[in-house]
Each structure stands twice: as structure tokens, then as C-alpha cells.
Amino acid sequence: MKKIYAVNGSPRKNGNTAKILAEALKGAQSMGAETQLINLSDLNFSGCKSCFACKLKNSPKAGRCALQDDLSPILEEIINSDGLIMGSPIYFSAETGLYRNFLERLFFPLLQYTNPASSLAPKKVEVSFVFTMNVPAEVMNDYGYTDYLEKTLRFPKLIFGSEKTEVLYVNDTYQFNDYSKYESSMFDAEHKAKMRDKKFPQDLKKAFELGKNLVG
Ligand SMILES: Cc1cc2nc3c(=O)[nH]c(=O)nc-3n(C[C@H](O)[C@H](O)[C@H](O)COP(=O)(O)O)c2cc1C
Incomplete structure (x- = not known):
């Protein structure tokens, strides 16, 4: 049975990104995969510290991150899995810091500075992305x-x-549970509610397909 992970780079465990990822995992399940959602906000971990232990020549640790924290066992599981869906909200025109810390720790140890660049990944993992934003x-x-x-x-x-990498952009998301309670006059609350009720369900369907495609 294939194992598919989804990683949520939002601090909100029931926010837009979490909902989209949960639906993508349902798509993967519909193809018979076993799935697991990881909320990065539950974990105590840091980004890459540039120690280069992962790049030491003739080292049994080459290709692995030397840092030991909550993320270490999860990285090992993901590297040996069949698929990964990486999700983040957009904060200040980029992914969240939480997500970038994860990305550094996952990608950098495996990436080898050979010419041309090569990888120490033990197996193929299909990776897709979802980004949610205002x-x-x-x-x-x-x-x-x-x-x-x-x-x-x-x-x-x-x-x-990876051969099937897909990216799903989820735009115009609903940010607050009640726009009237927050200073949010730059947004049209009625339009946002319409997007939540009409467009977001379509995005959930696209997420389901993305999860399906990752396995199929
Ligand atoms: C600190 C912060 C910065 C944000 N910056 C942007 C931004 O630059 N562009 C954008 O489109 N949305 C921005 N947003 C909105 C979020 O990306 C959007 O609401 C997203 O769907 C939230 O996902 P979540 O519900 O999974 O947390 C920002 C939200 C926060 C909290």
C-alpha cells in the first residue's frame, strides 16, 4: 500500500490550507493509499543550521540532517514514503517561515553539491504543492x-x-470567522463569503483530484 504524507505549513490546524490538504489526502485514499497529515505547528524544530554534516565526504550521515528534534523522525518517514503534498498559506508574498524551515530540512541534506547537482534520496517520492492566499x-x-x-x-x-508534480493555488480565501469583528475594511466581506461558499468547494474538488493524481 502506498503511503502519502501531507504537511501543513499554516499555524491554523483547521484553516484553509488544512482543509485543502485533508481533501487532497481523501483523494489519495480513494486510490487505496494510506495517508497522514502533519501539522508543522505541533512540532518543535528549526530550519537548516548550515552545519554541512549532510555533505561530509565518506560519512554514513551524508544525505541526512544531523539536527535532532521533533522533525527528524518525520523526515525519515517522508523520504521513504511514496508521496508528499506540501501546503502553505502565503504570508507577505511567500510561504510561511514554518514551511520554509521544513523545506530546508527536507531538501538540503539530500541535495548534493556535485557537478551537476545530484541527490541522495533513497527512493522516488512524488511531490505536489498547495498554496492558499487572500x-x-x-x-x-x-x-x-x-x-x-x-x-x-x-x-x-x-x-x-518526481514526475507528476502539480501545484494548486487557492485564491481569495476566507480569513476570519466573522469579518465584522475585525478591522478588515480593505476586504469586501460579502464577496469573501461568496468565495467561501462557491469557489472554495471547487478548490476542494481540485485538491481531491491532486491527491488522486499523486497516487494514480
Ligand atoms: C501574517 C499573514 C500574512 C499574510 N500575507 C498575505 C499575502 O502576502 N498575500 C496573500 O494573498 N495573503 C496573505 N495572507 C492571507 C493568508 O495567506 C490566507 O488567509 C490563507 O488562506 C490562510 O491560510 P490558513 O487558513 O491555512 O492559515 C496573510 C495572512 C497572515 C496571517
């Missing part, structure tokens, strides 16, 4: 979000030999 799809390009986010999309192929 901005509507029409302005993503103009804001430079797509160019920025797509820079990391090439790493799964290089590191894990």
Missing part, C-alpha cells in the same frame, strides 16, 4: 507570486525523481 488569481502574476512560488517546483524532480 489575493485573487487574476493578480497573482502581477504581484510576482507565481514566479516566486514556481522556483521551488523543480526541486522535487531533481531530489526525489
